Amino acid sequence: MSAEITARSKIRPGKRTNDPEGLRKRVLDVAEASFQARGYNASSLGDLMAAAGVTGGALHHHFPTKKALALAVIEGRVAAAVEATWIAPVLAAGSAREGIRSVFEAVATELEQQGFVRGCPLNNLAHELSLVDPDFRAALAGIFSAWREAIADKIRADQQAGREQDTDPQRFAALAVATYSGAMSMAKTTQDSGVLRDCLNALEHGAASASSSKGGAKRRRRVLIGQRSF
Amino acid sequence: MSAEITARSKIRPGKRTNDPEGLRKRVLDVAEASFQARGYNASSLGDLMAAAGVTGGALHHHFPTKKALALAVIEGRVAAAVEATWIAPVLAAGSAREGIRSVFEAVATELEQQGFVRGCPLNNLAHELSLVDPDFRAALAGIFSAWREAIADKIRADQQAGREQDTDPQRFAALAVATYSGAMSMAKTTQDSGVLRDCLNALEHGAASASSSKGGAKRRRRVLIGQRSF
DNA sequence: GACAAAACAGGACAACCGGTCTGTTTTAGA
DNA sequence: TCTAAAACAGACCGGTTGTCCTGTTTTGTC
Structure with missing residues (x-):
């Protein structure tokens, strides 16, 4: 269970590339799949974050709730x-x-x-x-x-x-x-x-x-x- | 929200009447209605207990999970x-x-x-x-x-x-x-x-x-x- | 009435959830 | 280059959830 693959590569902590559209797409991909497979209530934001390789701050920035x-x-x-x-x-x-x-x-x-x-x-x-x-x-x-x-x-x-x-x-x-x-x-x-x-x-x-x-x-x-x- | 009516009358704390079949029926009534109205995941056992006027011990006795x-x-x-x-x-x-x-x-x-x-x-x-x-x-x-x-x-x-x-x-x-x-x-x-x-x-x-x-x-x-x- | 099992009471708990918060980094524009 | 906003990181918190556990009471049986 949980994340099998960490989508985001974190080789360089000091190097970061902003990609709001890509991140938003990744989150929507994961959410769509999870809602389909487990439903809305059974999909926790924690699972989605892990599966999409996204932190809480980023998720909240794009989707407040x-x-x-x-x-x-x-x-x-x-x-x-x-x-x-x-x-x-x-x-x-x-x-x-x-x-x-x-x-x-x-x-x-x-x-x-x-x-x-x-x-x-x-x-x-x-x-x-x-x-x-x-x-x-x-x-x-x-x-x-x-x-x-x-x-x-x-x-x-x-x-x-x-x-x-x-x-x-x-x-x-x-x-x-x-x-x-x-x-x-x-x-x-x-x-x-x-x-x-x-x-x-x-x-x-x-x-x-x-x-x-x-x-x-x-x-x-x-x-x-x-x-x-x- | 929560329980509008406490089904169980608790006038006499020292007097209790065991009614396993009635209690089971009440729980199933409440659960059926709540599952229908809110779904399984959105129905918490706490709400069901309150609505049915049943304690946690009683619920667990009849329905372990x-x-x-x-x-x-x-x-x-x-x-x-x-x-x-x-x-x-x-x-x-x-x-x-x-x-x-x-x-x-x-x-x-x-x-x-x-x-x-x-x-x-x-x-x-x-x-x-x-x-x-x-x-x-x-x-x-x-x-x-x-x-x-x-x-x-x-x-x-x-x-x-x-x-x-x-x-x-x-x-x-x-x-x-x-x-x-x-x-x-x-x-x-x-x-x-x-x-x-x-x-x-x-x-x-x-x-x-x-x-x-x-x-x-x-x-x-x-x-x-x-x-x-x- | 003795006694064991069933029926019930009620608290405790650890895990988890969604949301918030503060701080840092990147990026675009002047 | 300077600056402000956007983008992101990550910890934190209060509340809730399902389950378990220890007692107490009732009930059927001999």
Whole structure:
């Protein structure tokens, strides 16, 4: 436990190089990873300082309180993660449904490769912090809102192209986000990413027909095995 | 904050009545509520002791560690909550889809009445504890499994009655649980229970047609207002 | 009533947490 | 070069946390 590698080289005590942006980035990297792996409350500033190779004074200079650090992680990292893994791919896809499908599959594949499910960063923090502080809640709700709105916008774009005429953009977006969030929750708890593909399949088949239970690809039940993360 | 009511009447210091089952129940009541409202890590044993009107010795006698208490809450209360609000109603319903619909609506109505969304007890604890401890993870995964299996069983029962021939029980169950879990996650974060009805609607319309956007019931956008809980 | 076990009381404690404080070094601008 | 602000170092502190420990009281059993 604790720090395996001291990030900062302290060979020369008399020589120091100020690097506020780099230090800030290192702290955010470590905090993002630790919040994801252990949660906000279980991440102590001492652990973060050690892992980032940062002293208390430096940390306090950039992030006066733990709450400020978490808010910076949410607004600067979690929001970016949702943008990168969901919003951008969906908007760039040929259609909303194609985009959603590709995201589900990309995430499932990634989880299978790394052999460990850490869950959705947004949902992880949302569950822990939404009821604790209004500022946290507002920041997290904003990310959910942007996420849903992007999907709804894509549906509207599809509709202007003559497709998805019977689809309600808002409701469909809510369903897509909810399905992904819930599937990741289960995948994290069971450490089995297969549920992501199950949900995608059921979602694509209109929550009804799942085609032939025989003949088709046998359902994979791949239970992932641990692997240290942090 | 702290204890508003001291549950235990201490009028007679010399008179004491042993009530192990009652005390255990009181502790579990308080712990369940606090875990739900603040989470596991943010709930201190001191607060729980004060709220339940229990001394440290008594608490330690029944629950040697905080982990043991949480495990008891998960296995004794969270599992029962899922059974009562989901499994039993679905199995008792005329069909799986009817059961799912009634549960969604019942929960949405309940949330609207109490004006505050505390989230799904299972998902709340699952996000915070799944990666922390294997025992936690196993207990939580078991509840998810039972939940999904109950819905899948109901689909299979429907199929033996000639319905749902094109539905894959496992996948459909995964989608239902995921949708609910994710919808509750959003509802908690946005403090808006309307997303539950949005998701139910989208789910029932086969993730596609949401009927007329005009003429039909206007979508409710009811933002709930706070209300102390604990 | 004797007695052992269960049930409970309440204090003690060591570890830890987040925040603050003072002091030093680096850096940018005039 | 001088100077002030920014950047960083590192110790310090009050409060809290979970757990443990030693007693005392109640309760079931013979």
